């Protein structure tokens with residue numbers, strides 16, 4: 060059984076809480092967009108939460124770990140830290156002026172806003 064995440068191929072690994080709220084799903088769509096843009100590789104947070112050995116090893120190989128959380132509960136950040144990882148970039152969607160609710164009809168402008176914010180932070184992280 061292959062336990063590795065077969066997403067994109069670079070050393071920026073992106074994890075999103077993908078929570079069941081607008082902000083959680085905006086984070087999920089942001090991770091997808093960043094992967095489509097070739098900025099990072101969207102990894103499976105659930106594999107980290109489940110301590111799946113192959114996924115833990117794949118994550119150790121990452122150079123820049125990015126956590127996207129919908130809100131201040133910070134489930135993605137806490138899951139990664141619980142598994143012993145240090146996060147290089149962390150964003151909470153609700154801190155970018157997007158109020159948390161449970162309307163899953165997402166506004167594409169919100170996804171663009173978070174995507175641009177993180178793309179800029181990640182490029183600085185890679186340079187620095």
Ligand code: SF4
Nearest residue numbers: 076078083129130134
């Ligand atoms: S960080 Fe917030 S939005 Fe994301 S899973 Fe946790 S509680 Fe839900």
